[in-house]
Amino acid sequence: MVQLDSRVAALKPSATLHINELSQQLIRDGKDIIRLGLGQSPFPVPDRVVQSLKDHAGEKDYLPVRGLLQLRTTIADYYQRRTGLGFNSDSVLIGPGSKELLFNLQLATKAELILPAPCWVSYAPQAEMLGRSVRYLPTIMEDNWRIEPEQLKQLPDSGSPRLLLLNYPSNPTGASYELEHIQALVDVARAQNIIIVSDEIYGETRFSGEHHSFAKWYPEGTIISGGLSKWCGAGGWRLGAMVFPESLRELQNAMAVIASETFTSVSAPIQHAACCAFEEHDDIQCYVQNSKSILKNIAEYMVSQLRAMGLKMVDPVGGFYLFVSFSGHRDELKKRDILTSEALCDALLSEAGVAMLPGSDFGLNADELFVRLAFVDFDGASALQNVQNQPVDSQRFVEDNCPRLVEACQRLAHWLQ
Structure with missing residues (x-):
């Protein structure tokens, strides 16, 4: 009989990879899941x-x-x-x-x-x-x-x-x-x-x-x-x-x-x-600048939409993540028996079809109602074609190029109501 090292036996699979595999399995099972769990770049390799x-x-x-x-x-x-x-x-x-x-x-x-x-x-x-x-x-x-x-x-x-x-x-x-x-x-x-x-x-x-x-x-x-x-x-x-x-x-x-x-x-x-x-290379520098412009516009849109729901977060300056606090909804969530960030993410996945990760996976206490949202469920290749190295209206750009992210905000708002 193989005996596992106690340190290894106590480990769980990586949270980010687990949510990605779970989301993929749910999609194969016919579920409509918006994938905001794994932080994978949506852009194609140059x-x-x-x-x-x-x-x-x-x-x-x-x-x-x-x-x-x-x-x-x-x-x-x-x-x-x-x-x-x-x-x-x-x-x-x-x-x-x-x-x-x-x-x-x-x-x-x-x-x-x-x-x-x-x-x-x-x-x-x-x-x-x-x-x-x-x-x-x-x-x-x-x-x-x-x-x-x-x-x-x-x-x-x-x-x-x-x-x-x-x-x-x-x-x-x-x-x-x-x-x-x-x-x-x-x-x-x-x-x-x-x-x-x-x-x-x-x-x-x-x-x-x-x-x-x-x-x-x-x-x-x-x-x-x-x-x-x-x-x-x-x-x-x-x-x-x-x-x-x-x-x-x-x-x-x-x-x-x-x-x-x-x-x-x-x-x-x-x-x-x-x-x-x-x-x-000029073309790679252009790729990087356009990618950053797209992410900036998405971040501005997502922050605006989420704050309108009474959710809190800092204004991100890079990457493709938001760390969102649901603490303003604690009383309503408690009535639904949602007391931890893990329970919150489980409910969002099963009831709203939105995959995110709990703050407890990132070192916070379980009762701190934070989730990590990766705003990457969009067609990066198409978005790159449609951004032109110039300022664009964030709401219009996201609505035209990132419909899954728009729908994610709508599902969250409906779920909170």
């Missing part, structure tokens, strides 16, 4: 990048464990342009998605993981699988879901390494860290010798303004995590990258050893095609 994949489909050799040299150089140049730091190919490690790299990072170092609450669903389970300690720092909607420097100052120092893992623009909130917040947090992290893992997978989806990397102000203590899944529409390609400072090269080397004994290397055709994605 034509230039797809063509590059076709051109390199015959590449069959094992590539270096750390990644194709050309790709590592291209990614180093990409982050050098965005941070001004002197990255080179030795700074970069390639993996089968940033998720795997984040797991291997925790495997390689016995560090306490510091997380904001709420945060992405897989950070803490990865630590729990490895028997690592997790410390949540509570954040609140009124402060735009940001960790405050004072919270870091008050952390007890156990003498072991500490990793502060921050994803911004954030999954699940859509909020981000602005320059003044980054600089204030960096001062404390440097003084307390805390390593920052800057998960910038949504950095290129920031609607407007500049995305600032923690690495620019804390180069010696920041690891950048990124990939192709969110800004390039290539989640299923499983291509992630981490960028390390020279001071953390020992950690990077240990992760490369882990890779050599586990996944060996990332698919060769995918790595060759990824070179094209990270290069500077």
Whole structure:
């Protein structure tokens, strides 16, 4: 009889992947489900990048464990342009998605993981699988879901390494860290010798303004995590990258050893095609700008519609998520025996046909009535064709191009009534 490791036996499937598979099964069963659960980019991979994949489909050799040299150089140049730091190919490690790299990072170092609450669903389970300690720092909607420097100052120092893992623009909130917040947090992290893992997978989806990397102000203590899944529409390609400072090269080397004994290397055709994605091409820049314009318009529409129902959320600045509070309807929901965010999402799925995720999956208490909504159920290819690099009326654009999102708002309003 096989006996499971107790840490693994206690795990549940990833919430985001589970809701996606459940939604697909309900649709196969004939249910009309609006899929706002899995945060998968609705946009197609840019034509230039797809063509590059076709051109390199015959590449069959094992590539270096750390990644194709050309790709590592291209990614180093990409982050050098965005941070001004002197990255080179030795700074970069390639993996089968940033998720795997984040797991291997925790495997390689016995560090306490510091997380904001709420945060992405897989950070803490990865630590729990490895028997690592997790410390949540509570954040609140009124402060735009940001960790405050004072919270870091008050952390007890156990003498072991500490990793502060921050994803911004954030999954699940859509909020981000602005320059003044980054600089204030960096001062404390440097003084307390805390390593920052800057998960910038949504950095290129920031609607407007500049995305600032923690690495620019804390180069010696920041690891950048990124990939192709969110800004390039290539989640299923499983291509992630981490960028390390020279001071953390020992950690990077240990992760490369882990890779050599586990996944060996990332698919060769995918790595060759990824070179094209990270290069500077006008058509790809246009694709990114148009994608951001579409997401901005959808976000404005969704926020307006949801607030009209008495729901609360911050104004997102990037990504494709809203973290929505139903607390204003607590009394009415209690009469329907809905007391937790999980019960709320179950009811919305079964009664309204709208799939979302409960706030408890993201580190909040079960009785906090938050849900994460991913506004991605629309035809991204068609939307890209219809946006023209110019301001558009958000309501008209969404009504014309995103009928499933319009219907989702209508179903929610009807359900609340």
